[in-house]
Amino acid sequence: MYGYAQLTVIQVLTHLDTTYGTVDAFDLAHNLKRMNATWSPSQPIEDLWNQIKDAQKFAADHDPITDQYAVRSALENLENSGMFTDSLRDWRKPTIAAQQSFATMETHFTAADKERRRILTSKGMGYANKATEAKSNKDSPASTKGDKNGVPMYYCWSHGLGPNGNHTSASCSKPVTGHRKDSTADNMLGGCCQIHRKAGERAIYRRPQRPNRDNDENQPPADPAQG
Numbered sequence: 401m402y403g404y405a406q407l408t409v410i411q412v413l414t415h416l417d418t419t420y421g422t423v424d425a426f427d428l429a430h431n432l433k434r435m436n437a438t439w440s441p442s443q444p445i446e447d448l449w450n451q452i453k454d455a456q457k458f459a460a461d462h463d464p465i466t467d468q469y470a471v472r473s474a475l476e477n478l479e480n481s482g483m484f485t486d487s488l489r490d491w492r493k494p495t496i497a498a499q500q501s502f503a504t505m506e507t508h509f510t511a512a513d514k515e516r517r518r519i520l521t522s523k524g525m526g527y528a529n530k531a532t533e534a535k536s537n538k539d540s541p542a543s544t545k546g547d548k549n550g551v552p553m554y555y556c557w558s559h560g561l562g563p564n565g566n567h568t569s570a571s572c573s574k575p576v577t578g579h580r581k582d583s584t585a586d587n588m589l590g591g592c593c594q595i596h597r598k599a600g601e602r603a604i605y606r607r608p609q610r611p612n613r614d615n616d617e618n619q620p621p622a623d624p625a626q627g
């Protein structure tokens with residue numbers, strides 16, 4: 401026997417078809433490329449596992465990709481991402497190294513990625529809170545403000561809530577009797593409960609008459625000119 405010498409062309413083609421199906425060397429090379437394609441840390445880490453598992457499945461009947469090769473492929477991507485320094489060091493510790501399968505790797509780095517994202521998110525929130533704080537502090541050094549539909553509002557015991565950051569309980573220029581400099585929007589200390597209208601805005605609202613409660617609330621003093 402000399403290899404395929406005694407086989408007919410049909411037999412050879414049948415053999416090739418049985419062995420490789422419609423998958424040729426080019427497909428397999430391309431499959432490896434997909435498996436090793438750059439994974440970005442902005443993608444879910446599942447994308448990385450899937451691109452490797454898909455490649456393994458694709459090649460399984462033709463030129464199987466071993467677990468070890470899959471692990472190496474994933475490691476290269478994780479190293480290149482620059483995001484998993486600590487987890488990669490842990491991964492190389494002898495205790496884990498002894499049982500380094502692709503499944504172990506998936507568990508180890510999925511947990512690491514989850515923690516990485518948790519920290520990123522809480523950091524992001526931290527920055528957002530700081531930004532809001534900084535803005536508030538600039539608007540009003542004293543914590544006298546309330547908030548109306550996202551517009552900063554400032555509270556004065558004698559005159560109520562308004563958009564003027566220079567008019568608070570502490571800075572009021574025309575306090576009335578009983579004025580409390582320490583009152584704030586969330587602790588009014590019995591102060592005025594009105595919200596300033598825009599300059600020139602006509603009041604239409606009238607407090608409904610309540611027969612059983614006549615004059616048990618003091619009318620707030622008139623609003624002085626607001627800057």
Ligand SMILES: [Zn+2]
Pocket residue numbers: 556557558559560567568572573574575
């Ligand atoms: Zn005032």
